Amino acid sequence: MEINDLTPAERRIWEAFPHDEGVDFRAHPDEDPGTGASWGPERTVRAEVLRALLLDGPDREGATPGLKVTGARVTGVLRLKYGDVDHPLRLRGCWFDERPDFYAARMRTLVLTDSVLPGLEASNLRLDVSLRLSCCRITGPLQLSGAQVANGVFLNDAVLGGPVPVDPEDPDAPVLLLNHATIGTDVRAKRLVAHGRVLLNATTVGGQVLLDDAVLDCPGGTALHAETLAVGTDLRAMRLRATGRVNLTGARIPGQLNLAHARLANPGGTALRASSCTVGEIWLRDCPRVEGSVNLRRTQCDLLFAAPEVWPDQVRLDGLTYRSLGPHLPAEERLPALERDAHGYTPFAYEQLAAAYRTAGDDAAVRTVQLAKLRRHRRTLPLFARAWGLLQDATVGYGFRPTRAAGWLAALLLTGSLAFALHHPRPLKAGEAPDFNPVFYTLDLLLPIIGFGQEAAYAPSGTQQWLSYLLIVTGWTLATTIAAGITRSLSRQ
Structure with a gap:
């Protein structure tokens, strides 16, 4: 592409690129990128110009090129599919007419902070540094399946989807697909708002997954689908508000699964399914009563912290093992939850509760639990x-x-x-x-x-x-x- 074919806005970016200098088109620092559809030609950039810079842009001896643009309107499809981009790509506070396509591309780093996009195709993307999508508004699906990110993925304060489903024919359509991805450090998504399914199936995260204060809204569907998720330390979702199923089946979390103060609601269905998991500690501290059933079958953990009032009318606890139980309460307050097991009489659940009280040294509670087990078993016997x-x-x-x-x-x-x-x-x-x-x-x-x-x-x-x-x-x-x-x-x- 010749420089003579460029608009004044594009020429500014072209000339700044060889020296990795930033170009800021904003009228003021607090400008809302959501108004990008009204931005004029003085801050409009064609996607093909950005593509030409990233794949074959000019360079200067002794300088490191890089694309750093703030507050631009990008028209057309920024297509870097299968591309090998050696320069950092940073488009902050930009407005995209069409969904960028980064399928199977290799990049140094990708920063789209504060931008507004109709979606993003980045499946099998490889990043040498990090992916930054904090404060983004992405109305279409965010495709990151199979991505490999050396450091972290940042989705703090991002908004995915909207009141209208991304696929009108499928109200349960995912808005974030991070399946089978490999993240070197953390997935940080504090205060994330997702109107649709969030998928993290078979994803490996070297550090922690942070969903503090997130809102996952998928009524009647699966708000968070993270089967066989493997994290290095914790999955923290304090004050999470999830409408729809939270599915963590088979997850491996050596630290904490922290759902303190979280609100889990899926009336008429399963609100929390964390069966067959291996977890260091499960925290349901100060949570309101779960709306929907809870399934913790065959899960192993060292500490289960949950007050009796957290459990809903239907729970599945058969095969759940834990070494200690908090807070320490009289056995009479814990026993009603065992009566609500959807599979009826589950002797292992009583034995596990008795073992936890034995570990705590509360022999009186142990006897109370064992007596309750025999009374519950009696109801299953013949009349004589x-x-x-x-x-x-x-x-x-x-x-x-x-x-x-x-x-x-x-x-x-x-x-x-x-x-x-x-x-x-x-x-x-x-x-x-x-x-x-x-x-x-x-x-x-x-x-x-x-x-x-x-x-x-x-x-x-x-x-x-x-x-x-x-x-x-x-x-x-x-x-x-x-x-x-x-x-x-x-x-x-």
């Missing part, structure tokens, strides 16, 4: 087994309430002692029987193993005979349930 379970529960609390058995024994001992003291049973052999003692006679009937010589020496009759039968049966029942409870307790130790 359920009756036996009720008896064990009423007598000794399945062995986890041993003082209850002592109370029953004391009550029966008192009843029998009074009854036999008022009317002594007749001796079997007069003159040979030991002196009658109503207390030890009752103990002889109640305790099937210990003998005091009273039961064999006396024979009750009438009402007392039926009372003795009751004491014998009750004694055997108590002995059996106590033995079963002790065995169960010892086996869990």
Whole structure:
């Protein structure tokens, strides 16, 4: 391209390029690039001129070329598909008529901060430094699938999509596609606003993913789809507002999955799916109640921090493992969440909760959880087994309430002692029987193993005979349930 074919605005950029000097077309620093459609020819640049500079622009000995433009209107398609660009590309606060095409290009760095674009095709893009799209407004899809960025991706304060879906035929169409990408350091997207799906499936991030104060709006769809996402440290989304499903299935997060103060809403569907994940810590601190179900099946973490009021009416916790649970609360406040499991009775969830309390040294809570597990299991049994379970529960609390058995024994001992003291049973052999003692006679009937010589020496009759039968049966029942409870307790130790 000859310099004589350039407009005055394009000539300024052409002459500044060899020295990497900036060209600023703005009328004032606070100018809104959203008004770019009204900008005149004095700040309009053809995309083909920028392409010619980047691929075969002039250079000066001893200078490093670079494209640095602020506040320009770019007409036409900036097509660098498969291109090899050795110069930094920085177009800040610009307005693009058409979607740039950087498919499979290789660049040093790409900066489009504060710009307005109808979309961006940058799949399989390779960047030696970073991608900066902070404060951008991109109404069409942002295609970054398969991108390789040596440093970070910056999307702070960016707005993707709009009230009208990017694809009218598909309201669930993605606005950000970052699938199968490799990011060397961080993905920083604080205060990102996305009207549509955000995809990070199978993406590898060397540092952390930051979504603090982000708004992901995809009602009835998947707001964040990040299956098998792998990050080096944390996925932090404090104060996130997500309307639609958040899917993190199979993610690998060695640090924190921090959703503190986040609002997750997908009424009638799954609001949070983080199944089969490996996470260091899961934080749901000070979150309002999740609207929709939560699925944490088969996930492994060291710490799960979530207050009971966070859990919705339907949760899936089977196979969830954690070493510690916060905040530390009485077991009675944690148990209702286990009752809401969509798969019904899940014994592992009770065992895991008991293990967490055991780790914390709260033995009383451990017994409460194990008792609740057996009561929940009882509902799944046939009628006869359920009756036996009720008896064990009423007598000794399945062995986890041993003082209850002592109370029953004391009550029966008192009843029998009074009854036999008022009317002594007749001796079997007069003159040979030991002196009658109503207390030890009752103990002889109640305790099937210990003998005091009273039961064999006396024979009750009438009402007392039926009372003795009751004491014998009750004694055997108590002995059996106590033995079963002790065995169960010892086996869990």
